Amino acid sequence: MNISVSALKELVAQKFTAHGVDAETAAQVADVLIYADLRGVSSHGVMRVEHYITRLKAGGITKNPNFSVEKRGTNHLLFKGDNGFGHVICKEAMDETIKIAKEHGSCTTIIQESSHCGALGYFLEQATSENLIAIMCSQTDSAVVPFGGKEPYFGTNPIAYGFPTDDKPIILDMATSNVALGKILYAREKGETIPNTWGVDVQGAPTTDPHQVKSLTPFAGAKGYGMALVVDVLSGILASAAFGPHISKMYGDYEQKRNLGQYLYVLDPNIFGDIDQFKANISQMINELHDAPTAPNFDQVLVPGEIEQKRSAETMEKGIDLPEQVYNYLNS
Template sequence: MKYSTEFLKSYICDVLKAVGLTEENGRIVAESLISANLRGVDSHGVTRLPIYVKRLQTGAVTPNPNVQVEQESDATLLIDGNDGMGQIVGTKAIELGVEKAKKNGAVYIGVKNSTHFGTGAFFIQQALKHDMIAYAMSNAPSTMAPFGGIQPYLGTNPFAFGVPAQKNKPIIFDMATSVVARGKIISAEQRDEDIPLGWAIDKEGRPTTNAKEALEGTVLPFAGPKGYAISLMMDIMSGVLTGAGFGPHINNIYGDFDKPQNVGHFFQLIDVNRFMPAEHFKMRVDQMIDEIKSSPKAVGVEEIFLPGEIELNTEQERLNNGIHLGKEVYESIKLVGEEVGVSIDNFKLQNRRDLR
């Protein structure tokens, strides 16, 4: 069955409120999860609700963190996330960063004592509303070996960037530094499906298509040594520089339930108005997009896409037609709601128009 975004947001928000989040904070996390589903990144969508709730219940995550600026200068912010949910901490970081970038032209934002922040695109979209060029990155628990190794040291350490446009869709790029986000392997394992060869190796270092073996082994960096180098730099910026955990010193979201994760993030915001009027800049971006879209196509190619364009198309389709939840995902979010006293069946009765 398909569900409207508002139905899912309301339900998820109520579940999160039941484990201690305020309405505002619950809404931020719900919007992040729904944003991932809308963009087609279902591995980072509502399927994450049960693990988020479990970590909140065990006390590993602060439901309503007191996010503090620990150090700052004209062009930098170091933020302590108080072990709050990454979506809440990251949203506050972007809010403070936009204010400083508008005042000083650009800002670098380091974050420590945070948790899994969902998709980087969620924060990029917040910054684009203010005519910022934006970069977002995060580190993650060890699931990827250094190139040539078999023991996980680095995380899948995602990074994202975004550029505003005028009449065209903005350019939004968001990826893990592994061949594929580990969440997709987790999803495959939950569905008892194989994964493509080249995504991961088992604990002995052998290529595998078995999702369970892959989770016991290590995911592979994209583009071999290049992806490894980029992942390393993401961890240096997000972890080493900020004072957060790094490499194997970040606690596992699916274990270590008595410990905070101490994930780190790093953001950069650039106010385009410091280079030229934003409207002029966005017109030039439009020109670039139009020229790329109209450039000659290879045999068999129907359309050339810009980074993030397919995801934005998917978002519009799902906004119009609803978000499909598979049976396993639906049952998992239904169960976690029941455990905290929130019934999705009651939501169905109250929101029949929000079912598709």
């Protein structure tokens, strides 16, 4: 089912307000979800609405949270989200982080009492639009087997980097698993098979059936496993939150608050040099990569985030394709 971006935003926001969410919060959550759908990352898009409302109705998301910001030293913040929508928590926390980074050159923020926040790239673009560099990571519940293991331990634990340029920012937003769990769920919704490198079944064997996936696999073996550990230390243990298999499940125990942690770091490039020169050098790097000789079956070398940015521009014009089940739920 195809729907225009504006119509979808209105539909998603109305779905949330119908369940008692205030209009501003509903619009913000819808904006983050559609950001993902525009970029072809449907696993983090509006297909998640039904899940969020299920958790909201059960009490696992605070409908009217009270956020608090505590300054720790000159340029460190502790942001408590009162277990509201992670999309709004992270947006507000990034706004506060940007303010301090502009004043003092950098800022590190630890977020406590959060929930699932969607695509990290959305929040990085808040910073890159202000000519700032940003890093963000978020813990997730156990879903990925550790390198050499059979049972899941860490979550997909995404980490993202954003760099301002003279044009569109460079955004590297990646799970530390081969794919995000949402891609498995999306394949289930669409009735599609998956590559056998995405997940393993109950026996720990690779599978192409998304319904048989019990655990995901880390990207690049030991390297992805190591990065997942780093993310859980920064966004979990440092935030005095649970970690690994001790994190509450996203799909289950809907009445429980998730108390997730997230980590933000924002840096002003002017601390180490001139921002215009910084962006000029990045533009040179991008142009050189674009002009680099290509391997067979490739038209051009691209930089991180570029495919998603091009897809976003195209999708804005033609509208967003939704699985019929998701479309029907939003209209119900």
